[in-house]
Amino acid sequence: MHRLLAFSPHERVLAGLLKERLEQEGIACLLRNEELFAAMGELPFLELRPELWVVDAEVLPRARLLIEAWLHPVRTERPWCCPGCGEVLEGQFGGCWKCGRAREEADAGT
Structure with a gap:
């Protein structure tokens, strides 16, 4: 598995939306640390960030291009x-x- 993006804790919804969009494109992915925001103050801040991971390395460049196009449309x-x-x-x-x-x-x- 390969980490694609890390989000701030308040961007959990965006992380979920991007995961759904990638899955619609046939890219297997998962969210890590999705529910750790409840431990804020107990764990180091950088450990609490939701992270979007891609399962297959072959699709990582395509996933990056798709996310770039969705987040920054021309x-x-x-x-x-x-x-x-x-x-x-x-x-x-x-x-x-x-x-x-x-x-x-x-x-x-x-």
Whole structure:
């Protein structure tokens, strides 16, 4: 087994979500120290951090790439202007927050 990431104790939920996402991709993994936060003050702090481990070394690079993509997505869509109200919206939005027009309607009109 190989350690992939260590989290702070308050990031237990994130650790669990990443574990689920990796399992959905077919990567066998497990969380260690998941419940040790209750021993805070009794054990050394670094021993309490939840850790995400990958079972097979062959998939470790793929797991790292997937986690990097999930935690730091690259936004490639350009901003767009709603033809209904003129509002400029960021590229990741599929509809105008101001008038409710869908982006497909706006793209078809240009």
